[in-house]
Amino acid sequence: MTGAKELGPVQSVALAPAILPIDTNFTGSRASLAASFTDGALFSTMGGVSPATNTGAWEPFRAYDQAPPYGPGARPGRIADVALVTVGGGGITDPNTYVCVTRSGPDPDIFCATDSSAGWGLWENLEHATIPGFPFPIDFEPGHFDQVSAAKTTEGLHVVGVASGQIFHQLRSDTSPIFRDVELVGAGQEVGYFVAVACG
DSSP states (O other): TTTOOOOOEEEEEEEESSSSSTTTTTTSSSEEEEEEEETEEEEEEEEEEEEOOEEEEEEEEETTTTOTTTSOOSSSSEEEEEEEEOOOOOOOOOOEEEEEEEOOOOOOOOOEEEETTEEOOEEEEEEEEEOTSSSSEOOOOOOOEEEEEEEEEEEEEEEEETTTEEEEEEEEESSSSOOEIIIEEEEEEOOOOOOOOOOO
């Protein structure tokens, strides 16, 4: 990649359509890329490839650890997996960019950060939910997440993850969003032990 530097072994990567052009003279396809590395760091870049010349143009990698509004702040631990959501399809009016990650270690939760017109907000633990009548957030702990994926629909942001071989889903537009077991709530059947998931 032109403009990239060596950051070490990559652990996971996510790709999504780029919202802002990196070069007004570049006529190829553009994409946003987020990557986690084996040391737990999280970086992003933006670029693409020109079909006419078969050459790439990529910005230098940038750490997500910058404080808002330039980034979501210090990452919530070592990052194991990453999902990236930018523009949506027809009928989706949400203009925000979302980065969802799983944190490795003794408590592998899913976190999400939002980039809006006002800039980045702080990381949010998606296992914490505010319940009417409770003075503090409740931690709904479905298990140890090691995989995450996300996508926009007209309903809102959907986040899915794998924890202990089960798939859990959360719709962020819910009043009190929590993770629910897809096999129990949706499919209604046990089909085995899951190791990966994709949402799109």
